[in-house]
Amino acid sequence: MNAHELLNHDINCECGRVHRCDIETLKIGEGVIDEIDVLLSKYKHILLVADCNTYPLCGDKVSALLKDKIQNKYIFNVEGLLVPNEESAATIDALVTPETDLVLGIGSGVINDLCKYVSFFKKIKSGIVATAPSMDGFASSGAAMILGGMKVTVTTHAPNVILGDVNVLKGAPTEMIAAGYADIIGKYSSLNDWKLASIVTGEHLCPFIYDIVLDATNEIRSLASDIIARDPYAIGKLMETLVVSGMCLTLNTNTRPGSGSEHHLSHFFEITGLIENKPYFLHGTDVGYSAIVTAELREKIVAVDNPTFYKISEEDRIACYKKIYHDYWSEVNDIQVKAKSYENDLTKIYLEKWDEIRTVLSECPTADEIREMLVEVGFDLPAFEKFYGKAKIENSTFFGKDLKDRYSMLWIYFALFMNDEQVKKILNN
Ligand SMILES: [Zn+2]
Ligand SMILES: [Zn+2]
Structure with missing residues (x-):
């Protein structure tokens, strides 16, 4: 199943429900960043957010192409990993002005979650230029935050823009690529729990969404050696599957298809x-x-x-x-x-x-x-x-x-x- 076939329209499903997932701009492939000025042409006041690990991967290129559409830029200077907490969110929040029309992150999980979180409460749009195919939260509406010292998933909104340039993604650290692959392999377990719940508690099971996730998981499983060898097709497929997996959560209006x-x-x-x-x-x-x-x-x-x-x-x-x-x-x-x-x-x-x-x-x-x-x-x-x-x-x-x-x-x-x-x-x- 191609991700675009699932987007931006009502799906009148055989399960009796209507499913829908909206993502304005989704593009995955080699050289996607080269088109970023065209893809984001409607935005005029972009707040660009990255950290010192992710910005060097494509930040200069994104900045050069978007030129004066970038209203402001913030690069977190962190040792180790950026923490998606109140302080990080406040830093981004303080840079949003009434003109800001897009909070665009360069990164993967943490940066995307922070951009979703801040933009949601500011009622503006968010986007992500992915730097690693490391987890399946790109398209989901939940933002995994650490608030009050504890991990909480805050319901926010899915990004309006998701860009995955395979030329960048294939350079991600091996452990991040392996983590993304493993997040998908975990779907065998989550799908099994879904089926179990349907017979034990009578939970609604949508065969259409179930099959999308299962087929995508089987495909990723068959590409394991190519993924770890950073073959461009396989990395693109992994990224697409991570996005589709997140979309399926929106289609099902809960995280059941991807989390057991x-x-x-x-x-x-x-x-x-x-x-x-x-x-x-x-x-x-x-x-x-x-x-x-x-x-x-x-x-x-x-x-x-x-x-x-x-x-x-x-x-x-x-x-x-x-x-x-x-x-x-x-x-x-x-x-x-x-x-x-x-x-x-x-x-x-x-x-x-x-x-x-x-x-x-x-x-x-x-x-x-x-x-x-x-x-x-x-x-x-x-x-x-x-x-x-x-x-x-x-x-x-x-x-x-x-x-x-x-x-x-x-x-x-x-x-x-x-x-x-x-x-x-x-x-x-
Ligand atoms: Zn996951
Ligand atoms: Zn259905």
């Missing part, structure tokens, strides 16, 4: 890293490793012929939250209280549909298969296990789900394997 248990685990590593002031991997890297973990959990569930479900006490659960999430525990608890997840007993449905559930879970590629897909681009599972440690990874499988109000396979895993003994193990760790 594997994203809950990646979120867990990021949040606990922020809480404990410990490092974590790039988003897509965490998603890739987490997709191996969630595939292992599915295999453990599928192996159970006659399930017995446990229910730990609320007191024990809160004790585990406190142990894992420290001061942040009550916010995690609030998410689940609001979602009524623990009040809602799904045991009866699990027993009724156990065979059907196992059939769906078996459709996901195995942990070995996903590991192979990732090894091809340089992933190393023992390095991941060493980086986070076995205990933290195990905690993520039981309590990563609590960071979200979304159903996934993790809830079945919890009901099957979280017993009093496991509680003791977590609390004594």
